[in-house]
Amino acid sequence: MIAYIIRRVLYAIPILVGINLITFALFFLVNTPDDMARMQLGQKRVTPEAIQKWKSERGYDKPLVWNDAVPGARRFTDTIFFEKSVRLFALDFGRAEDNRDIGNEIRTRMWPSLALAIPVFLVGLAVNITFALGMAFFRATVLDLTGVVLCVALMSISSLFYIIGGQYLLSKLWHLVPISGYAGGLDAVKFVILPVIIGVIGGIGSGSRWYRTLFLEEMGKDYVRTARAKGLAESAVLFRHVLKNAMIPILTGVVVVIPLLFMGSLIAESFFGIPGLGSYTIDAIQAQDFAVVRSMVFIGSVLYIVGLLLTDISYTWVDPRVRLN
Amino acid sequence: MPVLLATDALVWLLVLAVAAFTWYSSRRPHLAAPWARVFRSPAAVGSCVVLVAYVLVGLLDSLHFRPALPAKDPKATVAYAVEVRSVLDAALGVLRSRTERTYSAPLATRLYQKESIEQPGGGSVREFPRLRHGGSHLKNEADWGKDIALRVLAGLAGAAAAWALLVLSLRRTAVRRWPHVPWRPACAALALLLAVAGPAILLAQGYHVLGTDKIGQDVLYQALKSIRTSLVIGTLTTLVLLPVGIAAGIAAGYFKGWVDDAIQYVYTTLNSIPGVLLIAASVLMVQVYVDTHPDLFPTVAQRSDFRLLSLCVILGALGWTGLARLLRGEALKLSELEYIQAAHAFGVSHARILGRHILPNVSHIIVIALVMDFSGLVLAEAVLSYVGVGVDPSTTSFGTMINAARLEMAREPMVWWSLAAAFFFMFALVLAANLFADAVRDGFDPRVRV
Numbered sequence: 001m002i003a004y005i006i007r008r009v010l011y012a013i014p015i016l017v018g019i020n021l022i023t024f025a026l027f028f029l030v031n032t033p034d035d036m037a038r039m040q041l042g043q044k045r046v047t048p049e050a051i052q053k054w055k056s057e058r059g060y061d062k063p064l065v066w067n068d069a070v071p072g073a074r075r076f077t078d079t080i081f082f083e084k085s086v087r088l089f090a091l092d093f094g095r096a097e098d099n100r101d102i103g104n105e106i107r108t109r110m111w112p113s114l115a116l117a118i119p120v121f122l123v124g125l126a127v128n129i130t131f132a133l134g135m136a137f138f139r140a141t142v143l144d145l146t147g148v149v150l151c152v153a154l155m156s157i158s159s160l161f162y163i164i165g166g167q168y169l170l171s172k173l174w175h176l177v178p179i180s181g182y183a184g185g186l187d188a189v190k191f192v193i194l195p196v197i198i199g200v201i202g203g204i205g206s207g208s209r210w211y212r213t214l215f216l217e218e219m220g221k222d223y224v225r226t227a228r229a230k231g232l233a234e235s236a237v238l239f240r241h242v243l244k245n246a247m248i249p250i251l252t253g254v255v256v257v258i259p260l261l262f263m264g265s266l267i268a269e270s271f272f273g274i275p276g277l278g279s280y281t282i283d284a285i286q287a288q289d290f291a292v293v294r295s296m297v298f299i300g301s302v303l304y305i306v307g308l309l310l311t312d313i314s315y316t317w318v319d320p321r322v323r324l325n
Numbered sequence: 326m327p328v329l330l331a332t333d334a335l336v337w338l339l340v341l342a343v344a345a346f347t348w349y350s351s352r353r354p355h356l357a358a359p360w361a362r363v364f365r366s367p368a369a370v371g372s373c374v375v376l377v378a379y380v381l382v383g384l385l386d387s388l389h390f391r392p393a394l395p396a397k398d399p400k401a402t403v404a405y406a407v408e409v410r411s412v413l414d415a416a417l418g419v420l421r422s423r424t425e426r427t428y429s430a431p432l433a434t435r436l437y438q439k440e441s442i443e444q445p446g447g448g449s450v451r452e453f454p455r456l457r458h459g460g461s462h463l464k465n466e467a468d469w470g471k472d473i474a475l476r477v478l479a480g481l482a483g484a485a486a487a488w489a490l491l492v493l494s495l496r497r498t499a500v501r502r503w504p505h506v507p508w509r510p511a512c513a514a515l516a517l518l519l520a521v522a523g524p525a526i527l528l529a530q531g532y533h534v535l536g537t538d539k540i541g542q543d544v545l546y547q548a549l550k551s552i553r554t555s556l557v558i559g560t561l562t563t564l565v566l567l568p569v570g571i572a573a574g575i576a577a578g579y580f581k582g583w584v585d586d587a588i589q590y591v592y593t594t595l596n597s598i599p600g601v602l603l604i605a606a607s608v609l610m611v612q613v614y615v616d617t618h619p620d621l622f623p624t625v626a627q628r629s630d631f632r633l634l635s636l637c638v639i640l641g642a643l644g645w646t647g648l649a650r651l652l653r654g655e656a657l658k659l660s661e662l663e664y665i666q667a668a669h670a671f672g673v674s675h676a677r678i679l680g681r682h683i684l685p686n687v688s689h690i691i692v693i694a695l696v697m698d699f700s701g702l703v704l705a706e707a708v709l710s711y712v713g714v715g716v717d718p719s720t721t722s723f724g725t726m727i728n729a730a731r732l733e734m735a736r737e738p739m740v741w742w743s744l745a746a747a748f749f750f751m752f753a754l755v756l757a758a759n760l761f762a763d764a765v766r767d768g769f770d771p772r773v774r775v
């Protein structure tokens with residue numbers, strides 16, 4: 001097991017290097033730092049001195065990958081590639097356009113993100129599984145059909161409309177919760193509850209339909225027929241046999257996203273004014289703050305790889321037949 | 326003067342490809358059989374009618390030209406306007422040109438905001454001014470209700486007549502040719518479409534059916550223009566994704582060994598990067614490129630078209646991983662089967678095995694993935710435009726419509742019509758696409774055959 005984990009971690013290194021190269025190519029080769037400087041400073045009447053100043057303030061005035069001007073190992077380290085891309089491995093993210101430390105921002109902003117993402121994840125999972133089990137229980141009846149139709153209809157609505165509709169109904173019309181904003185501590189509950197409800201409802205359509213297919217697939221198997229033949233009640237079959245065995249495919253989709261919860265939700269956070277990592281990223285994209293976007297790409301990739309590893313480990317936990325070696 | 330934008334060319338290429346494929350497979354029973362199964366599902370037939378209506382609007386909007394300017398003296402060479410228009414613009418003529426000053430509610434005769442109006446006898450009062458075009462044909466505003474009711478009734482009558490005509494001609498031709506297709510849902514969907522379109526056409530002659538937006542543009546016109554953007558993103562993306570996904574997936578599954586390792590490495594790496602962020606980064610880079618090379622894009626239309634096309638390319642370049650993974654698994658399974666082994670033993674070349682034995686046997690996965698991706702892409706466009714990395718702000722799309730309307734939520738009374746229009750147009754498109762995709766999956770997937 002431990003040997004397996006170590007091997008997987010080692011396997012992740014080339015992937016991280018690949019991600020690093022892709023982001024580096026995207027941010028520095030497709031467009032030179034000069035282009036970025038001109039973009040940030042405005043198109044017209046930019047003096048070469050202003051560009052030079054902008055670049056040296058941010059450390060973009062170095063050679064891209066190889067520095068001939070300095071001796072020894074610094075030929076490699078005193079470059080944009082090393083300073084901006086390799087440093088990410090040490091979780092050194094540098095500074096944003098507004099000169100704040102990105103690492104520090106991430107540490108403070110990840111808590112509001114989690115306060116929103118974890119309830120959405122847990123409640124959503126519970127609701128989806130319940131819905132799907134219900135539909136599987138009443139399979140091939142009017143109830144099941146209505147459920148599927150409802151799911152397809154819910155899936156066809158853009159997530160933006162869930163947010164707009166929820167804000168309008170609950171906040172503007174019924175004045176139950178504030179439209180947007182955030183507060184620390186226990187006060188967070190009243191700000192987070194609406195985004196959580198909307199996040200859960202928005203996920204019901206695709207989630208429960210997917211789980212329903214998994215349950216139905218499982219219910220067609222021989223062991224279920226055996227269980228029924230032995231005279232087990234339908235609810236016992238469903239909960240004790242089908243649900244447990246369907247957990248394996250469900251876990252595949254679910255465990256991967258757990259680490260990514262840190263990243264927060266881009267859309268919900270910016271709509272509801274929650275100062276998490278999602279809104280941080282959106283602000284950075286809109287302000288074209290490349291340093292922040294680069295850091296978030298890196299963190300997101302690392303978390304995804306962690307998620308893949310967790311998925312494999314969780315298999316051994318739910319399915320004793322799986323042995324990692 | 327006709328103008329061929331890059332996306333237009335690709336859209337028509339796609340239409341040609343689909344037509345050729347339809348013709349090809351209609352003559353081969355084994356290719357036509359799954360489609361026959363698809364069109365035995367009532368939901369598929371109904372949603373297909375809706376999709377065809379959308380596609381027609383989108384195709385009309387993909388024929389662009391630059392109108393000739395009215396010549397001052399007849400001998401001079403004809404000058405062309407800088408602005409690029411489409412056949413749809415020409416067909417909707419009045420909708421495009423009749424703009425108001427600012428917001429007005431659907432079917433309203435007066436503006437949304439109060440303005441000071443000079444009285445004929447001197448002095449001024451603050452009231453809601455009459456619209457320049459909406460309801461301007463009414464001599465007496467009290468006739469408003471009667472006028473609307475008349476137009477709706479006339480529209481419905483026209484729709485009923487058109488429906489009866491269409492259904493009768495269908496019965497003569499299509500029903501006789503394909504008797505197994507459930508025509509009832511098709512007729513119902515057609516009736517629904519016409520019942521909405523008929524009154525809307527008559528009302529649009531005198532009013533703004535869905536109101537106007539902040540700069541006074543007709544919302545119905547914007548919604549119709551958004552259709553092309555959605556369809557282009559939903560279809561051209563798959564055009565980019567398909568060759569890459571097919572080649573990578575089949576190669577990985579068939580050749581195994583280091584080819585498999587390399588391809589798996591590439592798609593795991595691409596998959597690891599959070600999608601929205603990678604798209605955002607790529608789009609930002611495209612934007613920097615466009616801004617630093619203004620000479621390459623002389624007109625606004627070309628610039629926004631390039632942005633739309635690059636968005637499709639980016640989405641496709643990042644979206645092929647899912648298809649590749651599915652195809653890899655299937656090719657892996659197929660390459661172990663006896664008939665492939667037999668082909669190897671006979672000395673058939675790799676290219677021939679791939680083309681004649683593997684590709685036809687994974688084609689159902691490709692078709693399913695194609696139709697399943699469409700609705701997701703349409704929804705993604707709205708979100709990306711909201712984030713600010715979607716289409717160019719000058720391109721009308723559902724995303725830009727929602728984005729503009731979102732800021733006006735707080736107004737009292739609320740400006741709801743832009744949102745409602747975007748909602749219904751998008752919902753109908755995505756719902757039809759989802760239903761159709763489900764039917765296609767059921768028809769093509771050999772596992773769910775009952």
